[in-house]
Amino acid sequence: MHIDFLRDVFRRSSDKEAVVWLDQTSSYAWLVDAVETWTGFLRDRRLAPGTVVSLEADFSPTAIALLLALVNEGAIIVPLTPSVEAKKPEFRKIAQVEATISISGDDRAQLVNTGVEATHELIAGVRSAGHPGLVLFSSGSTGTSKAAIHDFVPLLEKFKVPRHSLRxxxxxxxxxxGGVNTLLYVLSNAGCVVTVPNRSPDLVCAAIEKHRVQLLPTSPTFINLLLASEAYRHHDLSSLEVVTYGTEVMPASTLERFHRLFPRVRLQQTYGLSEVGILRAQSRSADSLWVKVGGDGFETRIVDGMLQIRARSAMLGYLNAPSPFTADGWLPTGDAVDVDGEYLRIRGRQSEL
Known part of the structure; x- marks a missing residue:
């Protein structure tokens, strides 16, 4: 029900490559069948709608199919990757995880019931709406990780508008x-999800060359690593059309050097937060740090030099912290900005300036 629009895209694109994993490809026809198979698995295991499930995996064919099956079955999904291995017990406890699905290195899944009963009022709210949910943890770089809970239905809405199909x-x-947004963008436009076993500059460049990647969503830190390693010199990156970057402030020197080395690649700044989702963004130019953010379902305003956002896809709240929203529904992002007409320049977190 919740992913019917995606299934329609998949069926129309059945012969196209959907996922590349360990250099093996899976088609959209395979993905349709896999989602059905895992939906049957969840029903056989009597996983009720509204169950809080940790999906412990990185990108793989099974992880993607299971995520979609869980959304369709109305589960509240807590994705956890190996990068947070040490924190998984803490995160499961905060999210009141009732079942875990772990996916092994050979892409096999195992479901285990935890015996926990989720009682948080925000979880109860998602259940009463009959909608799937999503719980995302912040990095916790400034303290304890916060657990943002979303109604998954508003997050899906923007992906119903067709856009570019890209590898x-x-x-x-x-x-x-950002990873969830990337996945849904690619699948909703019948693009191809190209996975990598790790995110080193050499492996990323090798994957771009081998699988003719067109879009690389990344961070300024990785772009710096790429330039410093000079891995790009050893691979053919001619397929690359767009590099999007966010998650942190881009140094002007890095932007200038990248643009000089890759003049044909469009460099586009993005902006998003776990609390509100990813906004549509338009850079003033490929070599500019000024960006216009917003799009359908998002509003922005500047209060005392700080960016605030109001969004239809905003989280319902935190599972382990007070609501950060203002009385009229705006989220203070904590990001200081400069303003030039419709364009903003993100200066960074107020605490870091």
Missing amino acids: TLTFLLFDHI
């Missing part, structure tokens, strides 16, 4: 709002 490398993590 895309999944650099951002499976349990990061």
Whole structure:
């Protein structure tokens, strides 16, 4: 029900490559069948709608199919990748995880009931709506990780508008709002999800060359690593059309050097937060740090030099912290910005300036 629009896309694109994993390809026809198979598995295991399930995996064919099956079955999904291995017990406890699905290195899945009963009022709210949910943890770089809970239905809405079909490398993590956004964007436009076993510059460049990747969503930190390693010199990156970057402030020197080395690649700044999702963004130019953010379902305003966002896809709240929203529904992002007409320049977190 919730992913019917995606299934329609998949069926119309049945012969196209959907996922590349360990250099093996899976088609959209395979993905349709896999989602059905895992839906049957969840029903056989009597996984009720509204069950809080941790999906412990990185990008893989099974992880993608299971995520879609869980959304369709109305589960509240807590994606957890190996990058947070040490924190998994803490995160399961905060999210009141009732069942875990772990996916092994050979892409096999195992479901285990935890015996926990989720009682948080925000979880109860998602259940009463009859909608799937999504719980994402912040990095916790400034303290304890916060657990943002979303109604998954508003997050899906923007992907019903057709956009460009691109072969895309999944650099951002499976349990990061950017990774979830990348996955849904690619699948909703019948693009190809190209996975990598790790995110080193050489492996990323090799995957771009081998699988003719067109879009690389990444971070300024990785772009710096790429330039410093000079891995790009050893691979054919001519297929690459767009590099999007977010998650942190881009140094002007890095932007200038990248643009000089890759003049044909469009460099596009993005902006998003676990609390509100990913906004549509338009850079003033490929070599500019000024960006216009917003899009359907998003509003922005500047209060005392700080960016605030109001979004239809905003989280319902935190499972382990007070609501950060203002009385009229705006999220203070904590990001200081400069303003030039419709364009913003993100200066960074107020605490870091």
